[in-house]
Structure formats: structure tokens, C-alpha cells
Amino acid sequence: MPHFRCFWYIAAESRALRRQPLRCNVLDEELVLWRADDGRAIAMPDRCLHRCARLSSGRVEGGRLHCRYHGWGYDAAGQVVHIPAEGGCPAGGRKLESPPFETCEQDGYVYVRLAKPANAARDVPPFAMPHWQAPGWGRVRLVNRFDADVADCIENYIDVPHTAFVHAKLFRVSQGERIAATVIRENGMVRVVYHGERGNLGFWRHFLNPGNAPVVHEDHFYQPNITSVRYHLANGYQFIITSQSVPSQGRQTLVYTDLSYRFGWFTALAWPFVRRAGQQVIDQDIDILAEQGEVVARHGRHYRYSAPDRIHRCVDEIRDAIARGEDARCLPPQTFEIEFYV
Ligand code: FES
């Protein structure tokens, strides 16, 4: 998947990257993350040039990353600047084959990019997290590992019909309610605007929408790996679930979920409840996706479609364009009207 390397992916939460190095995998690349003296996050291959020990099991000292096997020390440019067996200061010439990977930090995440896009016009900046540190908003951040590939994770997060089965009662109740939606695929993005959805929010209806008022619900997919689900209730309450699915190793995906909410005066107290319910829903998805992933690994991703799956076809069309090396923002815009029952 070489063309997917040109996007920014979360490598770690900023708060997790402190004095000691971290090990992480992005698109099957094994990386070590560490902080230079000036606070910059450095991402390098997790492999010592000397005898291939993992640098992530080393330590950071004096602005250098030291391998734990024979103590070679690397600077932030990937140059070997310390070799104890050579009396400390080595002769030059030993450094990483290519410079460290690009990193940046935004909204409490360390992002890494494994390759630069072929031209600047293809550049897609890291996703700007909605309402990050905005007054009146609360946030729960969860990190979970899925035994499923990125495409199936993305599909799950913006799939309404499964919520009445996998998350029965917790999220939705299957009651044969007709839901219509407009699906727009444009500019490397899929936008789904639901029409006429009421308060079918399972247990949470009692708290979030006791009057069963119509709900404003929009879902988004942003290339190549981000989904955002937004609910806006008649009483002004808002709830946004943003998921960044990071391809890790093999068909494992590390998913960073931000649950941001604005529940009036209850916002300040809601954290433990949102966290618990959010993790419960994610655990149910981990379970069904592991099962699906096993079967897909054996038989391939051969799917049949029902009406609401038009959304997933749009996502796949965008990801297929990226895989072909195209700029998915240049796909001709398309709009579909769909309806289904939940
Ligand atoms: S393997 Fe890293 S210093 Fe020897």
C-alpha cells in the first residue's frame, strides 16, 4: 500500500511520549518514537544500525537515544554520535540510511508521515479534531486494538444498521423505523446526512432525548482513515465520535477514539459515564470485527450490498483511488439518496 504512506497517522498520544522511547507500528513499519531535548518528537526505524536491537527498548539521555545492547547513541537527525566501544566519540559516517520520518503534534496526538506526497498539491494535513479544548465541551479519549483491517473498522463506525444488533439496547433498538439519508462523495470525503431520525438511542434516550424529538445526525469519512459521527439533539446537546484508524501490523488496526460532548450543566460530570458506555460499545465492535476479520482473512473481502451499504461503497471508492496512486479529491462528486429500516 505505498500510496497510503503519504498521509499523517497518529503514532502516539502526546502525553504518552515523555522521557523514554515508545515503540509503535504504522503500516507495517516498526518505529521508535522519542523526544529530543527541544521537545520535538522524533520517529526512526526501531532497529539499531549496529546489531539490530530494538531502539525502543533503549533510553533517552542527554538529548540522545541510546541502544540498550552496546550503548550506541543517536541524535535527532539519526546520526550515531556515541559508541562506547570506540571511546565515546565515533568516527563519522554511521547514520540512518534516510532521515527520521516527519512528525508533527496536534490536538494532543503525535502524528507521523512515512513518505512525502509526490507533489505539494497532494498534501493532506492531519485531521483537526472538532472542538479540541473548546469551552463547554468534554472529551473522552480511548485507544483500542482491533484484529481487523482499516477498511472494515471504518465501515463499522459509520454503519447504522449494525448498531441495533451488535449494540442492541445500549445504542439502538431494532424497531423497523424508516430512515432516509443523503450520501455525498466529494473532495476525498463522504458525508451522510440522515433525515427524519428520531430518538432511537437505546438506553441513552432517557437521558439524551426523553421527548423523542427529531435528531440531527451527520456522519463523515475523511480520507484515508477518519470517521466522525455527529448527533445534535433538540435540547442543544451535542455528541461527536471521531475515530482515527491507524494501520498497524498485518491486519491489526489501532483505533484512537475521541468522544466529545456538550451536555449542558451535566458536561462536567459526564466523563465516567461517557467513558464506560463508549468502551462498552467499542468492546462489542472489537468482538464482531475479530470474527469478521478471521473469515475475511480466509476468504477475501467479497461483500454483497444492501441499501445503506452505499455509504461503504463510497468509502471504498475513495480508498481504492488512493491505492491506485490517484488524488481521491479529484473523483467526480456523486450524491445518492438512500433509505433503510432500523
Ligand atoms: S545493537 Fe545497538 S548498540 Fe549494539
Ligand SMILES: [Fe+2]
Ligand atoms: Fe459499532
